[in-house]
Amino acid sequence: MPIHGITERSRNVKDGFIFVARKGARDDGILHVQEAIERGAVAIVVDRNTGLDNNATKEMTLITVPDGRKFISHASAKLAGHPSESMTIIAVTGTNGKTTVTHFIGQLLAMLGEPAAVIGTTGLFMNGRKVNLDIPEMTTLPAEFLHPLLRDCVDAGMKYMVMEASSLGLSTSRLDHCKIDVGVFLNIGVDHYEEHGSKEAYIAAKKRLTTMARDLIVNAADRECVELVKCSERPIHFFNELMVAGKMIPYDLYPIFLPGKHNRLNALAAVTVMHLLGYNYLKILQLCSRLKLPEGRLQRLDGGDVTVFIDYAHTPDALQTVLASLTEESTGELITVFGCGGDRDRGKRPQMGKVAATYSSKVYITSDNPRNEEPSTIIEEILMGINCESGKINVELDRRAAIEKAICYAKNGDVVLIAGKGHEKTQQIGQELLTFSDYEVAEVALRTKKK
Incomplete structure (x- = not known):
């Protein structure tokens, strides 16, 4: 049977869709199975004993999986043709600075003529221009939206995707089947503890990126970040206020034009990424004078x-x-x-x-x-x-x-x-x-x- 899409949102179901009846924090997909069927669902996926009305689903394919979130991630990537494998993916995590760093990387790539997309808190940008799409306003998109968007970006000729990786996005498997080339760790601060249940759970969510990315870039000035990656088997490249990837920054190229030490450090995180992508860090530092802060950041x-x-x-x-x-x-x-x-x-x-x-x-x-x-x-x-x-x-x-x-x-x-x-x-x-x-x-x- 041909499958045209997958969703855990019954209102988004169309003909030929799989509906994943997952239990969320505020709602239970089981309550919306009938609506999904009426909208054209051809299969229902569950990850627990459901108590579903057999009459409602007797002519419907019912699939049981161990984990609904991971199934959505796997199936979304599969249906979109695994678009992340056709791009270089850079994922940036940290309590603060994710939006600024992703936009800085996107701007530097654009200056070098490299087609790049940026996705995160402020939306989707392709080659520096905002693209208005009907997608949720989230820092890290759910997999059912992320992989079709990556496919659109590949089809539009984007070579790079720079994305914000939030703790919630990481902990809820939104990026599980997305190939990540570079993972960037900016800082670990006080936020989202209650949403995760504890500080330890919050840090564990961030730590997931250490096993997902091929290479790690880490703020050497943040003790929590350094501690987070110390047992990782991935190659680690450190940066701080004086160096990028272990190389000292010439005084005359230091990005002093940016307001605030934190934004200068954000710029150096972006330079480190560019260096890891194969660009000369001295050349990139010279381009930093053209960087602009994203909307709503100072x-x-x-x-x-x-x-x-x-x-x-x-x-x-x-x-x-x-x-x-x-x-x-x-x-x-x-x-x-x-x-x-x-x-x-x-x-x-x-x-x-x-x-x-x-x-x-x-x-x-x-x-x-x-x-x-x-x-x-x-x-x-x-x-x-x-x-x-x-x-x-x-x-x-x-x-x-x-x-x-x-x-x-x-x-x-x-x-x-x-x-x-x-x-x-x-x-x-x-x-x-x-x-x-x-x-x-x-x-x-x-x-x-x-x-």
């Missing part, structure tokens, strides 16, 4: 006397890194607007509050994506980490109002950092997904301030 808005930065920093490590960088470059006050997402790691909230209060002259604590949590409860947990004069801290539940107040307060020479959402164009409150852009709100507030 994205700058000049408002005359006041400068605003939009950044995706949503972990304590990332927020501290960005604030430390801006402290070095600011001549006036540093004003921070931030919140924490709901239904995510609660342990980081007081830590982020402490970081913001330590580095900032003024802090506006607000909503991020509260999701199904009460925004005021999230803010209370952020405040638990703050021990300073009350005049420094301002609470404003409405994110738009918080941004407007921060920019209105800012004076000549001040810097305003709006952290947490970066490139995002929406805000999730409860089950509603509202249109919201930090950049656009800040832009309007700056124009109003000038009047």
